[in-house]
Amino acid sequence: MTLSILYAASSPSWEEYEAPLTAALGATGLRYRLGPDLPAAEVDYIVYAPDSDVQDFSRFPRLKAVLNLWAGVERVVGNPTLRVPLARMVDDEGLTQGMVEYVTGHVLRHHLGMDAHIVNPDHAWHHEAPPLSRDRPVTVLGLGALGTACARALSALGFPVTGWSRTAKQIDGLRCLHGTDQLGTALDGAQILILLLPDTAATTDILDAAALARLAPGAFVINPGRGPLIDDGALLAALDSGRVAHATLDVFRTEPLPRDHAYWAHPGVTITPHIASETRAGSAARVVADNIRRSEAGEPLRHLVDRAAGY
Numbered sequence: 001m002t003l004s005i006l007y008a009a010s011s012p013s014w015e016e017y018e019a020p021l022t023a024a025l026g027a028t029g030l031r032y033r034l035g036p037d038l039p040a041a042e043v044d045y046i047v048y049a050p051d052s053d054v055q056d057f058s059r060f061p062r063l064k065a066v067l068n069l070w071a072g073v074e075r076v077v078g079n080p081t082l083r084v085p086l087a088r089m090v091d092d093e094g095l096t097q098g099m100v101e102y103v104t105g106h107v108l109r110h111h112l113g114m115d116a117h118i119v120n121p122d123h124a125w126h127h128e129a130p131p132l133s134r135d136r137p138v139t140v141l142g143l144g145a146l147g148t149a150c151a152r153a154l155s156a157l158g159f160p161v162t163g164w165s166r167t168a169k170q171i172d173g174l175r176c177l178h179g180t181d182q183l184g185t186a187l188d189g190a191q192i193l194i195l196l197l198p199d200t201a202a203t204t205d206i207l208d209a210a211a212l213a214r215l216a217p218g219a220f221v222i223n224p225g226r227g228p229l230i231d232d233g234a235l236l237a238a239l240d241s242g243r244v245a246h247a248t249l250d251v252f253r254t255e256p257l258p259r260d261h262a263y264w265a266h267p268g269v270t271i272t273p274h275i276a277s278e279t280r281a282g283s284a285a286r287v288v289a290d291n292i293r294r295s296e297a298g299e300p301l302r303h304l305v306d307r308a309a310g311y
Helices: 014-026 092-112 113-120 147-158 180-189 209-213 234-242 283-295
Strands: 003-006 032-035 045-048 065-068 138-141 161-165 175-178 192-195 219-224 244-249 270-273
Touching: 003 014, 003 283, 014 032, 014 219, 014 283, 045 092, 045 161, 065 219, 065 283, 092 147, 092 192, 092 219, 092 244, 092 283, 138 147, 138 180, 147 161, 161 180, 209 234, 234 244
Parallel strands: 003 032, 003 045, 045 065, 138 161, 138 192, 161 175, 192 219, 219 244, 244 270
Antiparallel strands: none
């Protein structure tokens, strides 16, 4: 039997993924046809990004699974027409490693106070060594694949890391807290806060004025997760008061970030253009192909989305 695999994504483009997917699927030994325009009645698998024009999955009677090209699935997981397994993109070669490098780099930047040395127009000589990592508490909100990888990397560098998630997690070497009742405890005294939660109704504005007040004075905030996690007005107020020393932000409610947004002009904000973690076509194609192979072999798909949790 020849499988029909539909590529349904506006970004990344079909041109970017055609060759990597062809190579990865060819290595599985499966018989298949792949393309962005296949008859709906014949489609077995959809390689998908939530910005796709495909929103009605009931049009695909043979559909076995949807393989997401993004780590985030918030835009599709609640689709009532999606009644087959949905797998998120967990790409240790590209997506995860990119996030670990981004987070670790900015944590070390703030921990070591590198900005003051890189931009020093007055040639000031401040002979003050930074604390060691063991004296800099870090909290990671979100212990999915990306959050866990970042927390482990920072712990390996000697930072005392607290991780928080909606449900209970156990991760060797980390202090893991969970649930609404323990969120405040996770925030208390954190000198560096990293946001890697999904965008859900429960996480919108999770970093509000009350949450910011629990951080250590002069804390640093790093958000490569989702823009709506932050109450923007509360963060700007915390930056103005000195409660937060600096915020490094990679994601925003509106992207590209409007040119007149207050973040652009604030000296305590570093803006990066949603580059913390990108899916790499070659490695992501291998993840997709392996899941299709597993499905056809009767094996469980990897990285299935928990529908009950909503992400």
